[in-house]
Amino acid sequence: MKKVIALTLAVSMAAALAACGQSAPTESAPAAVSSATSAAAASSQPATAAATAVSGSTDGRTPVTLFRADDGNGAVEALIKGFEASQDKYSVNWVVASNDTDQVRDQLNTAFLAGSGEYDLVCIDTVWAGDMAAAGYLEPLDSYMMSAGRKVSDYNKGSLQSGTYSAKTYGLPLFPDFGVLYFRKDIVSQEDADKLIGGNYSWDDLITMSEKYMGQGGTTSGLNFQANQYEGLICNANEWTANFTDVQNGLSEMKKAVDSKATPEDILVYQEDQSATGFLNGETVFSRNWPYVWGKLNDESVVKKDQVDVAPLPGGSCIGGWLIGMNANSKNKEGAWALLDYITSLDGQVIFSSTGGYVPGFNEALNNPDVLKANELLSKPGFKKALENTIARPSSDDYNKLSDALQISIHKYLSGESDLDTCVSEVNKLLGK
Amino acid sequence: MNKSKVFQTISWFFIIVFLAITVFPFFWILISSFKPESEIMGAGSYRIIAAAPTLENYITVIFKKGMVRAIGNSFVISALTTSYVIVVASMSAYIISRFRFYGKSILMGLILAVSMFPQMIVIGPTFNMFYNAHLLNSYWVCLAYSTITLPSAVWIMVTHFKQVPLALEESARIDGCSAWEVLWKIIFPIAVPGVFTTAIMAFIAAWNEYMLSCTLNIDEKIQSVPVRLSYLKDEFTIFWGQISAAAIVVVIPTLIIVLLFQKQIVSGIVNGAVKE
Known part of the structure; x- marks a missing residue:
């Protein structure tokens, strides 16, 4: 019995100490950081x-x-x-x-x-x-x-x-x-292809085209891009909103694309890898991605280089x-x-x-x-x-924080948790507009 | 009798479900390691045996991505950490379990508290110390590893040392052993099962450690396995085939160790279980 009491005491004591140990470092963390910075200045020797x-x-x-x-x-x-x-x-x-x-x-x-x-x-x-x-x-x-x-x-x-x-x-x-639009030139008509390559199209046109060509040539979806909540979402939003100059229209177009049946159901968790896989396996007609995907069109991929062409994006290409x-x-x-x-x-x-x-x-x-x-x-x-x-993406001396806040706000809107007006005003406020 | 049969069936059912859930990821890693990158995602991904099975993932990982050297590094680092931790922990555990002094339980609490600091907070100052002492990119990372392994090692060993009958030690003392000799000649050999448990736990903790290793040992030549694994991706793509192959390659040496020392590990764990 005595042992049990001793043991419980010891455990609770340890827990209490651990709790102190937990709170102390959080307080001293900034101090540690600042001392490190001053040490950085002083430690040239x-x-x-x-x-x-x-x-x-x-x-x-x-x-x-x-x-x-x-x-x-x-x-x-x-x-x-x-x-x-x-x-x-x-x-x-x-x-x-x-x-x-x-x-x-x-x-x-x-x-x-x-x-x-x-x-x-x-x-x-x-x-x-x-x-x-x-x-x-x-x-x-x-x-x-x-x-x-x-x-x-x-x-x-x-x-x-x-x-x-x-x-x-x-x-x-x-x-x-920089971001580019990959498309299947074996599916898209010559006329539309010319329009795409010349950059004479809007996001709305792209959604319409995606819905039109979807299902042809063995594809299951029309368009994919990166809509997961991560840095890539900022790149995509930057393009949809033409460098955040047209936030209102850009975001509502983006939402339209997400809701459209032409984009995959799980588009809200898409990153580059998923987009590339979908395109390389011939599942989609249009795909927004970086130039690296071109190098992946090889013997291993279902889609080959001669079936693919590249077009500029309507709002500019995010760097x-x-x-x-x-x-x-x-x-x-x-x-x-x-x-x-x-x-x-x-x-x-x-x-x-x-x-x-x-x-x-x-x-x-x-x-x-x-x-x-x-x-x-x-x-x-x-x-x-x-x-x-x-x-370029918006610049800031605390870019990480800005990007996180933008991602959350935009993703909330795209997933239907908030409405356009809230999102637009949040984004504008974050960007200081 | 009927009741026990029902009970048995239910137990078997749960065991099988549990095993299926826990073993499945490992099974999937194994079959993925033989698939070409194009079959891991997309339409063909549910095939158990790949349409075009390949050994290329293994070849890339072993010969081009330096996984063998990483395994070697991990072994040296884990072994050094383990032996260092065992030596220090046995000495401190002996003192704590045998000598009377004030604040013993506070000391034990403090030791445990040390291991509860979140690593993110410890890492900055640790890097500064290592940088100023020119110990970055070396096997000295073992020192940093002791912050995560030493506290639990001391705790486990204290319990084991306490189990050794005091009479043994007393007779050794009467025969003329010093405290030092008592520790290494009497207590340590008797508590070997406990030492083994501690060693295995320290080894596994060091083998799996990522944060400290990735911050203190950036140089390719000295990287440990978990850090090397994280290099198997590029900016946009994760090479699942290579990661799976690497996971298999990395598991093999540890698996051999566990099989070799199975008896000691199990007896060590059971030995610590009952407090007499």
């Missing part, structure tokens, strides 16, 4: 030590560390080779980042918060530039660009715009990505893709800029795009024959048209 420990490679070159995911197509390897052959001062140390975008952001933020100078160059998603620049993690690039003679007009417009925060450039495009930024705590900014400039200018972009089949972010590279050969999409009129009209 150990970081320097780290830098000297790392440098001193065998062939006398100073290493520049690049943090970028591996897309498995040899493009980064080719870039590194090209850079190391182009000069003899620096070598490249490539730290392979995860392909999971959220994980990369967590890893970067933890490292930046600690004031780490571990990575000289970091690849960031287009929407992170605002947050990271506002927090002081990234080095403004304008003075470097000026002395190297680079102009803003040299780079892809939408992509560069997303790397800009309070009138300074923090990231240059590694490659731009995605990746930028390269420089760590503000880098100990080797000269070397970092040398590599950054190489990657984002003509030579690097030609190598990177022609090896990996990307769209180059440096405009001059768009006409390079190797690049055109590697990326069949670039010779398609519909794709070129889409490239001309790219739109």
